[in-house]
Amino acid sequence: MKEKITEQSVLLFEKKGFSQTSIQDIVDALNVTKGTFYYYFSSKEQLLMEIHFHYIADLLQRQRTIIADDTSTYKEKLRRMIRLLIFDIRDKGASARVFFREMKHLSDANAEKIKQKRDAFRCNIEKLIRDGVSNGEFSKELQADMIAFGILGVTNWSYQWYDPNGKISEDALSTIFVNMILNGIAADSIHNSTVMN
């Protein structure tokens, strides 16, 4: 039951927004009563917190698996992370959009817990960049923290517009983004870097 409530809530929160979704809406969709909701959750915020927490904890876990693989290069790890995020849209898109949009509705204490995990996810990318620069896979003098933000921008933004059932496949999109991030879009990218500075 608890799981059913969570799943249904994600759907409703995505469609109508957290504030616009009442407990009544949620329990109506499941044909139970409000009492049932409060048997499993102490508050509406707790429900949102659980949604957020599971979403980000799961993501972090899968990121760690990628990082821990000693057989891949840093480029390959980055590629796998980008694919992870893009492929996740199909199943977790709703959760993610709720996550990005409804953060505001968490109490300060809860927001802080979530923020720590988000930061950890980002810092793992940052470290990946830094390590890749160190071993020569990535360009020298890359500002790892900003690059991490840039990469996250590309992937996170996809949750706003990408339709996994549309014309372009997850595989194709991931490849496009990986290429763009690794090689850039300039015809002769090697020389451009000096021109632009």
Next chain:
Amino acid sequence: MKEKITEQSVLLFEKKGFSQTSIQDIVDALNVTKGTFYYYFSSKEQLLMEIHFHYIADLLQRQRTIIADDTSTYKEKLRRMIRLLIFDIRDKGASARVFFREMKHLSDANAEKIKQKRDAFRCNIEKLIRDGVSNGEFSKELQADMIAFGILGVTNWSYQWYDPNGKISEDALSTIFVNMILNGIAADSIHNSTVMN
């Protein structure tokens, strides 16, 4: 007065969210009464609509100026667009964050109007890419629509985290992102593109 209400609202919407900000909050902050609010706005949604509309219309206008400049290369135009968006964070960051987060609270009719302008902004970038590919500035076989989404991801996401008063300047950040987008981050980007496919 109307302008004061709009400005104050943007601040409050950004800090607390649209739903969490009551008309009472807004008018209290300005030491007027609710009647005053409804003298200038017919509804809370109309206020949000005006905020959204002014934000996106202004951005589109400035994008058009860049596009219209016949003396720049496409690369230069792209660079100027990215700088436009990053430099805008300082003054328009609050508006933009409200814009991205609170779209949900617009009626279908209003959302459609805003969506059209957003799409126009994106399509302008897409066209820029396509034109740059045509004249050889950008890589052949670039999928312009997806690349446009990628670039917008990098810049739009910045509104979520970038602090214009922090350690890194708008100028520096813009440069980092322009380089990343044009040249990629791989040490030897030319060869990577084949490896990755």
Next chain:
Amino acid sequence: MKEKITEQSVLLFEKKGFSQTSIQDIVDALNVTKGTFYYYFSSKEQLLMEIHFHYIADLLQRQRTIIADDTSTYKEKLRRMIRLLIFDIRDKGASARVFFREMKHLSDANAEKIKQKRDAFRCNIEKLIRDGVSNGEFSKELQADMIAFGILGVTNWSYQWYDPNGKISEDALSTIFVNMILNGIAADSIHNSTVMN
């Protein structure tokens, strides 16, 4: 201007009801502003009071004319009163419907003033009946007060349903009602009176 406000108000009050019609509605319909309204009227209630007062005072005045005519029989006077009320629907129907429906919105003091005139109108009919009984035109032992209420019922109710532009003319309707009131509807009315008691 004052008259235009009154006229427009009657129309709006009839269509939407007194409470549901705002001062704004009234002035909008006349393309003036609220200030104008309050230049001529001290309150919304005063406007309603004037509508009521003019309506009932005018009616009373015309009733007095009928009563004062020494050349008519009482039957003829009653007939003329009924015609007065039915023919009035075309021009004063809106006023009358507002009058009947919105009495509640008058202050006690104002309601009392109106009530006195209404009572006078009714008492005039009552006296007419009594006088007609005395001189043998009307049945003996008629309870004049109740008969007056009965007659007023027939005519006043017409304001709720009669459409002067419909199939039946004011003339025809008046005749039907006068006949009904004077002669009843039973096939052999003389004998029925005893049967029914």
Next chain:
Amino acid sequence: MKEKITEQSVLLFEKKGFSQTSIQDIVDALNVTKGTFYYYFSSKEQLLMEIHFHYIADLLQRQRTIIADDTSTYKEKLRRMIRLLIFDIRDKGASARVFFREMKHLSDANAEKIKQKRDAFRCNIEKLIRDGVSNGEFSKELQADMIAFGILGVTNWSYQWYDPNGKISEDALSTIFVNMILNGIAADSIHNSTVMN
């Protein structure tokens, strides 16, 4: 509780009018809170609708019982209908006055439903007249539809002024009205009909 709310509301609506009675007024009178009201009713209009619907449905039901009685003449049926309406004032007067006065506050859809039942009630009287004319109980050439309106005028208007606790009993008033309707008020009603035309 729902019934208590309805009863209390009828009283308040009659005394102060629908618009002038707030939900707060209603729940205060019952020492509950607004939440309680909205637990039982979805809107103020729904409450009004239920009052209206029960009132008119009940009346129609009782009218049908009278019509269905095969042992009465049409005169007797008419008499019983008039008594039904007059005797109803004591218990249902408040409901009826609310019914007549506050129809405006129903939505179009709801008003239509009520109107259908009202029309049915009136048409039943019209048919009664027509049938009575056919079998010779009522005068030839009576215009049944207008006569029905006339009769309804007499009875419905009573709800505006008749005090069941006043000097005249329901029984006496009913008799007066039945006589007036059947026999008219003219001293020699048989001959008057020609005079008046």
Next chain:
DNA sequence: AATGAATGAGCGTTCATTCAT
């Protein structure tokens, strides 16, 4: 004679939450 900005009290309604059962 008329305006437009502002007020403030109140209204219908919503909703997260509680609690006895």
Next chain:
DNA sequence: AATGAATGAACGCTCATTCAT
């Protein structure tokens, strides 16, 4: 494990009215 009745605080919004100009 779940219900249903009830709460109470808040919210978006309306509107008659005031008043300086």
